[in-house]
Amino acid sequence: MNKSAPSLKKKKHDGGRGLSAVAILVACLCALPMLAVLLAALSGGTETVQHLAETVLGGYAVTTLALVALVACGTFAVGVGAAWLVTMTRFPAARFFEVALVLPLAFPSYVLAYAYTHLLDHPGIVQTTLREVMGWGPRDYWFPEIRSLGGAALMLVLVLYPYVYLLARAAFLQQSGTTFLAARALGSSPWAAFFKVSLPLARPAIAGGVLLTVMETIADFGTVSYFGVQTFATGIYTSWFSLFDRVGAAQLALCLLSFALILAMLERLQRGAAKYHDPARQAKSAPTMPLTGWRATGAVVLCGLPVLLGAVLPIIVLFSMGLGSEQNLLSERYLGYIRNSATLASVAAVVTVAAAICIGFFQRMRGDRLARGAAYVARLGYAVPGGVIAVGLLVPFAAFDNAVDAWMRSTFDISTGLLITGSIWLLVIAYMVRFLAAALGAYEGGQAMVHVNMDAASRSLGQGPVGTLRRVHLPILAPSLLTALLIVFVDVMKELPATLIMRPFNFDTLAVQAYRLASDERLEGAAVPSLVIVAMGLMPVILICRQVRRR
CATH class of the missing domain: 1.10.3720.10 (MetI-like)
Structure with a gap:
């Protein structure tokens, strides 16, 4: 019995530090564009x-x-x-x-x-x-x-x-x-x-x-x-x-x-x-x-x-x-817009909800000032315009890319170019910062129904933080997590400014196409991508409606 005690203690803490590190990293990413704006304003x-x-x-x-x-x-x-x-x-x-x-x-x-x-x-x-x-x-x-x-x-x-x-x-x-x-x-x-x-x-x-x-x-x-x-x-x-x-x-x-x-x-x-x-x-x-x-x-x-x-x-x-427009919805160009929009929305929804799980569970697991501060910072991006977040991310990551490229040139005579800036992943990070508060709200709403005694029972059975999250919390929170995924998917489909600024070259979306046509006062043409945005957003909303009716 005594020999198993150290292994049990080790198992209890297995994965907890990694989860905490991810939560702190997410909070730092959320704070990064705000710090960049603050430094630029003070200068x-x-x-x-x-x-x-x-x-x-x-x-x-x-x-x-x-x-x-x-x-x-x-x-x-x-x-x-x-x-x-x-x-x-x-x-x-x-x-x-x-x-x-x-x-x-x-x-x-x-x-x-x-x-x-x-x-x-x-x-x-x-x-x-x-x-x-x-x-x-x-x-x-x-x-x-x-x-x-x-x-x-x-x-x-x-x-x-x-x-x-x-x-x-x-x-x-x-x-x-x-x-x-x-x-x-x-x-x-x-x-x-x-x-x-x-x-x-x-x-x-x-x-x-x-x-x-x-x-x-x-x-x-x-x-x-x-x-x-x-x-x-x-x-x-x-x-x-x-x-x-x-x-x-x-x-x-x-x-x-x-x-x-x-x-x-x-x-x-x-x-x-x-x-x-x-x-x-x-x-x-x-x-x-x-x-x-x-x-x-x-x-x-x-x-x-x-x-x-x-x-x-x-x-x-x-x-x-x-x-009455001349836009062909079945053309290769529009099919590309639909594919790009769906890819961005799906990837961003998964990443954002995963980040919300890390932040929310970190706050529940620790409950100290650091955890509360991380959750607080994670919510702030929801009120910041997408363009501000985009520029706040572009400036530090462009500096990082340039520094890496300069070091590789001087050391190995190899140019790495822009590794992160202009990539789809930096755009996904911007979406995560922008919509993490919505996913975190849905996650915490479901998490409040998980009694603390369940955590104590899980620990007494030898489960660590990650095991408790995977075997206890996530099955109970499945409806709330699905709601969070759908909300972020719809929000990303509708997001315009961050996409307009940060999208990779030749990677236009339905929102960008609608904005471009409307800016030229071609409202009939803008109606076609707008309708597709609505149609793709209606499918998740209908699923949310079904959950509303069941509840």
């Missing part, structure tokens, strides 16, 4: 800061905050309202809307921008029809401008509200009906019980969903750039790639990164008070209220409107635009 001195403050900084800040406020309020109202209706009430087609409300998650916001510009702009279908029917001239009427701050906020709300909807719906389903029934017994109406009981209990999940949408909003480039809305994201791109003012762009990126840090702290604080309980121990689920008459009609309209505006109408518009 500029105060003159550039003063010039930015006197010219564009105030405008960028006001516009970004206004866009954030509009999107946060819109996603909260649509996501929470739809989640409560499909969860807590019964009305015609409730089961259908339960799944259909997730469909806009497959749409990039810039694709909706292309569709609604074609539909609502001055030469678009709606205004042209109004002028023909009413006999109006170009200045005889007023019509809302789609290429505006409000239009950009609407596009973002339509594609981002599913984040709030999914989390709010899960929170409502997991609530015990005892508190809701107690509020009803004390004389509260169903609506009052919702605002006094159900909504406060779901606050952590809802706040997490809204903060995710805010992070997506401040990092968005495609929509605000196409609509001409001047935010920090567009300012960074203009300074870096049009004005070639690297220092000014870095200082603008530092402002945006500071905002991201505040959001990450808020997200962490609101999650810190959340408690998880086993749903099987709930005495009774919350009752559902039947809706009839005008209330049922109102529920159908309220749930159907986001689906109509966020999925059905854009597909119809894009399809009609694509029929």
